[in-house]
Amino acid sequence: DAKTTQPPSMDCAEGRAANLPCNHSTISGNEYVYWYRQIHSQGPQYIIHGLKNNETNEMASLIITEDRKSSTLILPHATLRDTAVYYCIAAGANSKLTFGKGITLSVRP
Amino acid sequence: GAVVSQHPSWVICKSGTSVKIECRSLDFQATTMFWYRQFPKQSLMLMATSNEGSKATYEQGVEKDKFLINHASLTLSTLTVTSAHPEDSSFYICSARVGLGTYEQYFGPGTRLTVT
Secondary structure: OOOOEOOOEEEEEOOOOEEEEEEOOOOOOOEEEEEEEEOOOOOOEEEEEEOOOOEEOOOOEEEEOOOOOEEEEEEOOOOHHHOEEEEEEEEEOOOOOOOOOOEEEEEEO | OOOEEEEOOEEEEOOOOOEEEEEEEOOOOOOEEEEEEEOOOOOOEEEEEEEOOOOOEEOOOOOOOOEEEEEEEOOEEEEEEOOOOHHHOEEEEEEEEOOOOOOOEEEOOOEEEEEO
16 A cells, blocks of 8 residues: 655644645555544544545545645534544555554644 | 444453453444554554454464454454453554445444553
8 A cells, every 4th residue: 555644743723624635646546545533542433535536525525636646635614523633544445444643633722 | 324333442451361352333244344453642553354254364463363353243353362461451443344345444432451
């Protein structure tokens, strides 16, 4: 699976959009970009995934660059409950997930 | 939908004893389940992959005789930590994939194991 690189941390104000970047410059054509998050002392939660096209669901939007070398997870209106570690993972369908260090998002009041 | 439970949520055991952790998919059948371990301030580390009815596949460096995995049904997988030692103290998390052709994994809430 391709390696992903994320900044270690970022913060944003409550109610504002949180844009979480991820680099995956070695991603192969059949690998998806997955986003999970882990709130302290809980199991990870699936957020969204995509291959080439931008995706949106009730939790977030995923913007993937045309060359697929990077992506951005957007939480449109961050709340305090969105404070968590967010993991960006590149993996093929049906592949096991390899978690990196992720990015710690802190939402401030 | 897609809820995964774990039991117990936390357990304390004495060194040398064994402890079993259960992982259940509550509202779906999971052909594949995964077991992860997470030490404080570290990321999740995949320990093994189990498919219903077959032997688990362990990641490099994970002792299969120490961490026994059984996936006897499409809704239940168990992890038994045998002859536990203090260094086995960790947060154990399972996840389940709904089936081939689906992409999301759903994670359990985790089990905190403390070996004294």
